[in-house]
Amino acid sequence: MGMKTKIALGAVVGIAVIGAMSANSGDGDGDGGGKNDGRTSASAGEKSGDGAKADGGKADGGKADGGKADGASDAKPAEDKAVEKASQAEQFKAFVQKNGSPNEKDAVSHVTKVQGADEQNDILDAADVYTDFTGGIMGEGTGPAKLIASAFADWKDSENGLVTIYDAEGELLGNGQF
Secondary structure, three states, X not given: OHHHHHHHHHHHHHHHHHHXXXXXXXXXXXXXXXXXXXXXXXXXXXXXXXXXXXXXXXXXXXXXXXXXXXXXXXXXXXXXXXXXXXXXXXXXXXXXXXXXXXXXXXXXXXXXXXXXXXXOOOOOEEEEEEEOOOOHHHOOOHHHHHHHHHHHHHHOOOOOEEEEEEOOOOOEEEEEEO
């Protein structure tokens, strides 16, 4: 009977783990998923063309055509829009101002937007940092991009995270693990 009990206990634990993982990787309809919904709806709308792929796309179907990322945040109160706009980038800049080297402080002063840093599940975390540099990978921002990625790794910690740094026009400058 001891072996049957161990097998039953293992099955229960396995089901609980699968349930927890599926709850963390769901549509983001929970209380803290406002930013994630906008990003999911935008991604689904861009890939499928009509925004009806995910539940977020169905709820924001009319807004997915106009402004994909902004359409999801317009459905939320103004405070959610303010949090999305300033919180991650401002928190990152404040952390670097307190803990960073002079070179990191200078590089992070060019950061305009940070996305994906607030919700982590340690399975596959991806964050995007946008800067005001120009010229893409051959421009002036590739050196500071490595400093920004390093500072980001000091700020956030993940088992399997990737931060990608972009220039003002959305071109890739660099990336790093965090």
